[in-house]
Amino acid sequence: MRAPMSEIAKLSHQLVELYEKLSSWEQDVVKSSGLSTAQMHTIEIVGHGAQGGGALRMKELAKKMGVTTGTLTVMVDRLEQQGLLQRTPHETDRRSYLIALTEKGQNLFAEHHQYHLRLTEEITAILSAEEQALFSAVLEKIIGQI
């Protein structure tokens, strides 16, 4: 049994609206840090990559970010100049670098992560425990689907 068209249209509209709001929220938060959203995105990916184990090579990072390695080269150049990122030579492959956050970069990442947690906290504050649990479960399903 398929949901009626109007319900689909409504949900589609809501998803777009949620996306837009998250987008402008992120833009506001990032602007206050002095970085661009693309730069902060890089910091976030590198930061999360570090949590999940090892530092990333340029190529892996580029793939995760959906940009070419050429684009990433200048991006990393600038973040390295700002003391947020550093290249360290790969131990066994001399073509590659491992990209990691400096201490300054880690602090920035942690601070930005806190912003995310605070927003999520605001969101959950208006949901009941059941709503929150179901919302999380539904998100899980959707993320696996897309």
Add this chain to the structure above:
Amino acid sequence: MRAPMSEIAKLSHQLVELYEKLSSWEQDVVKSSGLSTAQMHTIEIVGHGAQGGGALRMKELAKKMGVTTGTLTVMVDRLEQQGLLQRTPHETDRRSYLIALTEKGQNLFAEHHQYHLRLTEEITAILSAEEQALFSAVLEKIIGQI
């Protein structure tokens, strides 16, 4: 009663992941149309503005998109060159133009809108009627909150 920290962190992570997936989905879809995401975003805002009644002035459109009018000028220039948008002089204010989709622009907008509906359909296909209803209600709350 506040939700425990780990739940917040989990939900925060899910929201980021959803955002990323929607982002790359949109990028893929838009790329196939030959436009940039910024251009498609312009088409979408103008298209939705038209549904909601009147065409928009440059300034109103710039505000909705979160860019300056200077940025929008060249954006509209290019979309006009491609025959997707047109400026028509404002009836009573000779400083202003009203920006609207051409027929070609409307077709593109409709086509893109269909992509959104199809994605939403895929999403709802894996949700029960109750889940879908609650998800929509939760989104409603969240959108109002952010």
Add this chain to the structure above:
DNA sequence: AACAAACATCTTGACAGTCAAACAATCACT
């Protein structure tokens, strides 16, 4: 009517983000 202030848009100059293609160094395999 005349003027000034506010306004809408466009233009210019500067820079970040982006890609494709060419390049250089290194690796992996035979």
Add this chain to the structure above:
DNA sequence: AGTGATTGTTTGACTGTCAAGATGTTTGTT
């Protein structure tokens, strides 16, 4: 050792972006 694949960088061209200045229009005040 040699050849083809891989990794990262460089280059050239273009879009997206803003701030600041320019132009023409409207609005309000005298």
